[in-house]
Amino acid sequence: MAPRVHNLLLLVLWTQVAPARPGPKEEGDGGWRRRGAAPAAVAEEERCTVERRADLSYAEFVQHYAFSRPVILQGLTNNSRFRALCSRKRLLALFGDNVIRLSTANTYSYQKDTLYFFGDNNFTEWASLFQHYIPPPFGLLGTTPAYSFGIAGAGSGVPFHWHGPGFSEVIYGRKRWFLYPPEKTPEFHPNKTTLAWLQDTYPALTPSARPLECTIQAGEVLYFPDRWWHATLNLETSVFISTFLS
Secondary structure: OOOOOOOOOOOEOOOOOOOOOOOOOOOHHHHOOOOOOOOOOOOOOOOOOOOOEEOOHHHHHHHHHOOOOEEEEEEEOOOOHHHHOOOHHHHHHHHHHOOOOEEEEOOOOOOOOOEEOOOOHHHHHHHHHHHOOOOOOOOOOOEEEEEEEEOOOOOOOOOOEEEEEEEEEEOEEEEEEEEEEEOOOOOOOOOHHHHHHHHOOOOOOHHHHHOOOEEOOOOOEEEEEEEEEEEEEEEEOEEEEEEEOO
């Protein structure tokens, strides 16, 4: 049974998601691909430097990753039902009349042109969706899980920041992650987007100064430990859900 989740919701909506293409692609991309969309402006990394693990045991998770380094989890849960409910058509049918409020990406940003919705609604309002999500089966002693659900357009993302540990699962799309350990503060400007950082700062970094990085595909879950710096960049319109261990 999934752990009890506090009444915390962060529903992130990208303001420029265009109408989806109708037709047979609906099942594969959930209807989130933009009509006539050009190829992604940013490619995936040349080499993923975050380890991928399938069928990881809890003992291995605690010993090798929980307090020391990120890991990408594969095949631990089956969220096909939740994925179906997160299609563009189903979300609009269920929540299309909900009023949202847009704000900037996080506490390190002030002048973003990419706005997100930080939900003020309580968990009960979204229970018909969240009750079908199966979170990763790994917890940490003394923490309580809380969900954060989001939809973001291609080229959007969150600049470098840190907080407690957690998991982030991509439901549709692809999300590129950049991560630094707590003792290694990244070079970034708080009022520049992740895309601007990737284009302007990243190319000049020496190999030793580069972050751990990887593109998380649909169905994969990234775990990030406590206080690890991280930034994200959506390579295409993406639907995702995080489980914060607070």
